Amino acid sequence: MALHLHRAERTDVLADGLGALLASPLADPFAEELVLVPARGVERWLSQRLSHILGAVHGDGVCAGVSFRNPASLIAEITGTADDDPWSPESMTWPLLEVIDASLDEPWCQTLAKHLGHFDTGAEAELRKGRRYAVARRLAGLFASYARQRPELLAGWLEDGSGDPPGDLDADLAWQPELWRSLVARVSADPPHVRHAKTLARLREAPTDLPVRLSLFGHTRLPRTDIELLDALSTHHDLHLWLPHPSDDLWRALQSDDDLKGAVPRRADTSGRAARHPLLETLGRDLRELQRSLPATPATDEFIGGTTKSDTLLGWLQADIAANNINAEGRSLGEDDRSVQVHACHGPARQIDVLREVLLGLLQDDPTLEPRDIVVMCPDIETYAPLIVAGFGLGEVAGDTHPAHRLRVKLADRALIQTNPLLGVAAELLTIAGSRATASQVLNLAHAAPVRARFGFTDDDLDAITDWVRQANIRWGFDPAHRQPYGLDHFVHNTWRFGLDRILTGVAMSDDSQAWLDTALPLDDVGSNQVELAGRLAEYVERLHKTCESLSGTKPLTDWLETLTTGVRLLTRSDEAWQEAQLQREFADVVRQAGARAATQLRLADVSALLGNYLAGRPTRANFRTGTLTVCTMVPMRSVPHRVVCLVGLDDGSFPRHTVADGDDALAREPMTGERDIRAEDRQLLLDAICAATETLVITYTGADEHSGHPRPPSVPLAELLDALDRTTSAPVRERIVVRHPLQPFDRKNVAPGALIPGKPFTFDPTALAAAQALTGTRCTPKSFISEPLPATPAGDVTLADLTDFFKDPVKGFFRALDYTLPWDVDAVADAMPVEIEPLEAWTVGDRMLRDMLRGMHPDTAANAEWRRGTLPPGRLGMRKATEIRDLARELAVAALRHRKGDGDAYNIDVDLGSGRHLTGTVSPVYTEHMVSVTYSRLAPKHVLPAWINLLALAAQHPDRGWSTLCIGRSKSRNRIAQQLFTPPVDPLAVLRDLVSIYDAGRREPLPLPLNTSYAWALARRDGDDPYPAARAAWASNDYRRGDEADRAHQRVWGDRPAFEVLLVPPQPGEEMEGEDTRLGALAARLWLPLLDCELSSEGPPR
Template sequence: MHLWVPHPSDALWRSLREVGPPVRRVDDASHQHVGHPLLSSLGRDSRELQRTLGAVEVLDVPVPPEPAAPDSLLGWLQSDLRANAEPDQAARASRTWERSDRSVQVHACHGTGRQVDVLREVLLGLLAADPTLEPRDLLVMCPDIETYAPLISAGFGLADVVRDQGHPAHQLRVRLADRSLTQTNPLLAVATALLELAGGRAGASQVLDLAHAEPVRRRFGFGDDELQQLAVWVRESGVRWAFDAEHRADFGLADYVSNTWQFGLDRLLTGVAMSDDSATWLDRTLPLDDVGSGQIDLVGRLAEFVARLRRVTDALVGAHPLEHWLDTVVDGLGSLTAVAGADAWQSAQVQAELARVRESARGLGVSRLRLPDVRALLDDRLAGRPTRANFRTGTLTVCTMVPMRSVPHRVVCLLGLDDGVFPRGGAPDGDDVLARDPVTGERDPRSEDRQLMLDAVLAATETLVVTYTGADEYSGARRPPAVPLGELLDALDRTAAAPVADRLVVHHPLQPFDARNLTPGALGVEEAFSFDRAALSGARAAAGARVVTPRLLDEPLPARTAGDVSLDDLVRFFKAPARAFLRQRLDLALADEDDPIEDGMPVEIDQLAQWSVGDRVLRDLLGGMSVEHAREQEWRRGVLPPKWLGWRVLGDLLRRAEPLAVEGRRMRTLEPRAVEVDVDLGDGRRLRGTVAQVYGDRLVPVHYSRLGASHRMEAWVQLLALAATDDDRAWSAHAIGRPTSSRGGAALASSQLGPLDHRAPALLRDLVALREIGLAAPLPLPLKSSLAYARARRTHAPVEQALDKVRWDWEDGRFPGECSDPAHLRLWPDKRLPGLDEQPGPGEEHAGETTRFGALSQRVWSPLIAAEQGSW
């Protein structure tokens, strides 16, 4: 056997010839023969390898001398490393580093994405500066290829997609080498996911992620919309983790079935046959009232998927021979996945890889392995491996640091040398007895990564480029480089006549369109650093005059064709005029963020969840349900924390809801009825709708929320519609809710409106007219702020004093004000109170008000306040 071993320093190799056989690592004194600090800190693996080969006969064949290193910072460093000597003062004095020497470049960036941005600018700069340099002369090595692979794919190549409109780097063809097989073969990714799920908690997000895998989607027919529906059901049914109570036994929770997959599926399956409105349940199962008749098949497919997954993961536990593990994985893939005919290669590759595992483990015989052993075995097999076809293809090669670290390239780039990422963590496995007292030559991931970096430094013949995360992409806080990179910078400081690290490291701005990227000399190069034409346009725009974000509309829209008005639309408009303008006139819905899938059992619930629980139990109590029955029903939803934690929270919410329910039932003495309203608006138009939950002549809305402006407005508009429809009855409204302040100890708050008189039809027509104005252009009528203004003016407060009251509701404080409402931001992005610099328009006037905001506030709220105060 002939063994050719690359070594960073022939001088060091010769000095270690008599170092002896392997010894305990703590007793290794080979570092005493090292003359250069980088060889000491980064080259331990090569020294230990020489110990391991100490008993092998070495044939010392004369080889041609190394070519003279270039007269550059990189060349000086490589000469010192090969000579195994740190330069003395005289040698350093003869080496003057100039900024024009770009042989070593270190770039500190804001996160992974900016590192790729900077890398492509550096590579384009090198190619532009040297016509003899070709993409095949460039090598990019990355310790975490899977993180950077999609960013590199997006930043380079794609010439046929972007053509001449994109970044010039898109013209460079890139070859991503030695990626993990799980990234290129979805079936192998599913196999890995099954091994991760086995023995784990089966979290809701884990199982849903598996359902999103393409082979699983194909097997169970899950479409995009159906997967979104599954996520909604998982949230609504309370699934968090574990298949069932038996699965939780391993975690000490065998008696708690809530928030398991069985719990959620039982709710879904009973929801197919029963409604939540029935106020009944089967044992512990409360039906989920969100399952339509057209979704029964989807519920069945979800139940089948979870059942099959449970069977597979149950088989992937315990201690078994390797054959059992591999057969179980194959069976699991067969029951959970399917591939199209064009993707049959995926199944063939799975079989081939598992066959290689069987072959490599043939010596194990009938040894029984546990799940961690199988995971480690398959992780090694499925990890990225270099293949000949991916290298030396003439394109720009991007790979891990293993396959090409000793192959000379004119330019070597090390991408992503972040602190905490490089070198890899070296914590020994708890079962690895040898790792407690290792011998030289035994594997150590951190030492291996350091050696890889040393080899890469020596492989660069002209230029070495290093990028790392030097600043937090959110806060901008400085971050240190990886320790080996810091050691390289320290060594460079001791290589030239004067320290160079502070001048060598380029700290890049956060954004690619920052002017420094496009200003010659700003980032260490004579010309502009960036080649991005889009960034240049952005920088020019940023350097121009600042323009206040314009309003959505410069002038009102054309009036709509007059027609009948829906009572529901009128109510929705005056509860949120800005949002109603966007929705009812522009058909623009403001997107709501979906709640994330939670994997942990709820130990506490936030204010919004508490409101949801309180509102549900209030509806139950108003419907005649007993407190105990409401408690038992809510307990079965899976929203509350477990055991006494949940009972305590639910008890507090019931104590808040019960006084509201008592007062509501006291006011609702008659049978409820729905009243059809039909009001003549003139010009052949009518207002039509239905007011539900009317008790005699009384409208009694009860809210778990704190009684606020929107509740009053809803009751007022409905009351006006009732009075305008039948003015012979003494209609009134009694809105009930929680008090706006906890001070004073009041258990509830109420607002009594009416009885009304003959003025109701005119007031209703006035609101309809204002709605027509507000659908042509947004009304400056933020609900809470306008109510505060009208109340203050009702007490004869001056305008300025009334506006001071408004600021409490409009401006941000401890909590976001109305200025931060998404609809208000869309229409008035400057966060200034709208309507103060406008005069009232036709049909908007009000005595004593000179601003549009003031006039509209008084016009809408003054009649309501008068009716509420009994001065109607």
């Protein structure tokens, strides 16, 4: 028996060779063939490929009697560790934890003890001790790596030294040999290097129970110990190694040089000099090092030819790689050659936009191309998976869809927490239990589908809950006790307990009732129809709190998993039985790995680190080659030929994977050839993908910043590929194969034939086409929001409340008349406790205090009520701010109460406006013949106008009385009171009728009547000044002030940052005013001049 080596440039050729071998039956007709594959995706593809070769009749589509396994399972079988390997990283972690705990006081363990906080106290000690499992698991991984890649290092440690050449162990790692010796003493099994040596001897002495013939298919890297075991296995078995290698020329060059055999320090490796093609040199190090590691004289070293390269740029590149040389003579890139496409995009989302257009174009150009012929590979599948789901319509899609939504797409090897929502909830519970339980964390968990199902939360419910959380000022922490580790256990404010108390008391009381329970001020926004929702929210938070409390302290692993399972069951409901079964199966697997040491005491951080590995992505065989377009990471489908290979996300900084050398890794100090290097592995994956594409290679990367548009370079391996392509033809081709896409999918370049790709538009999206046509159409002056006023509705009575509401903002009044909802600003949920109060929030607080004082509440009581709302910073900081706001509000209240004698009267209004119309409503409170309005704001036109309209209504209803209205607010000067006093005009009914006519017009179309701008215009007119500069200044925004132009309603009507001139259209018929030739001027004069003429005294709005 012997080792047989078979090489080919592509794995489909290798698969055909393997099929020919398997078609020759073994002596035992019932014996099973054993084929070892590197990944599940390769397994599915290979079984399908072999089914066209094997069977009772050639090509009958049957592949039977072949067992596919990975090399790790074979190694476990021949070493006797298939059921339990005490030296696997997972199993080794548990005794290593015990060794670390027992050794922290040893002098040699001082470095590790300091890192784990053994000598610390308090919160720092708890934080560092929470690293125990993570550190033990990392060290177990290092020891396992030593055992597989450099076993002589561990052997030397067990003797008495620090290791064999190429160098002694550095002094800062001197604790590792001691730790290893202590671990070996605790584990009742042969050390891995001893087990390895015994296994080699046994394999060389006699055959095993394995099949006589074995095949190892598609690997580009194997650890040194695996190669030694396979070589020993070939003593009594035929072992066929089917190796994809892109260049027979390079292989023979390396094979003929005896100096390029065996492991050497990587810095001394000169095998790269034999690679004359730049990509073989820069991307193919893994394959060169594998060749160095293989036995020097296999019984068979066969190169299987037969691949024909296409006469395209991709074919030329692959031919040059195969020849280990570049021969650009006579090569010219054809106009229709799109065999290599590189697309530079603005970020990940645009990469998926571009990818789907490229795929649609390829499918349209070639009717024989099917989704099964395409593979999409991403270095970071979790970043791109949600974008792929959206871009290809894998989720719920509303309305017209993109043509790419009709493609059959399958996402493979995603993390379990992404595919099983119960596992996602379990992971989130661990995160919340180990954090502050912020408002956003708890709300995000409530949005999870199983949690929504358990508590019956609808979309409307979650919107209401979010509003409650914001209004109740919930920030973080379940209760004061939960804040104890942060030193804030004496503050109840802004906790979930604090906020829920406010919500639940709000069911029975309002916040103006001057009643509260302990610290709970009732929340005023809980309707009578929301009582049951408040109860469900309280139950959800209480269950989550209890679960997080139980996920604390130290306890055995089994208790942790039982507690976590209970928490998931308390908080979720799933109608999918497989989700619960998978949760139980994953947790049982964790316990099985721990074995007898599942009783080891662990902290929450330990459990989080432990479960992190089990919840990571694990591809299954069923994810691949299902007849759909497969999207996966770059490992599972490595080397598998496809007509179209797409590589997405080859961004600088993301590919190859960015790794920082582990400072505790002894191998990293002087790496040897054949030892794993993740960055070299990623480079090899890129080379494999280039060689696996039979017709088209598509690559996307972020070529420009999606926010600033600043150009970004491609990743280094991609840049090397582009350099090689420039040398593949007689003239550089980079500018022709790299397509630089615009930021937006509706840019005209996407729809203009030839703008991005030769001869045709790039996009297939009809929506993008319509948008681009609109974008590039004939430019015209922006029209008004509506082309003409809406039809007049039948004239009816007008309520005083509607009239005053309209004039608070006439444009918003138009939208309200249409029941049109505008996208007003919505405050986000805050997670941080307030340490300072923003000006807008300070106004809200001050206005509430002022209203409370006007209702008779004592200023201190008003301040205490505000303290109970949780809007103020905690402790003295909050009380100091509350005192400052209270004092100013008290001055305003005193100024108002000085004129408010008694309780005030209410007057019913029913004014005949003519033509059968009436103005109806109630004016209150009125003190004798005076009204007094007060605001915490700086006195501005919008505060004066409602009082003026009420004054007109009273004067029109009772013209024989001496009415007046006083408006009080803060002055422009700091801490001063502003007051404006008005009396009615000579003919209040005429003024009122004119206001109603403006009201009628404003309900049919948006009026150019922004309050501050129009007030500035009228004030300048009254004073004999030019109104244009004053009005323009009030309209425009600057660094210090927000003008009327920034109002959302104004922007909806006149566009973003509308020019002042949009207000200067001519007056409509019936709106004319003497001396005014603009509609703004005419309306401003009608609205404001009567008011200004009736002002008796003022320290009012700034002029």
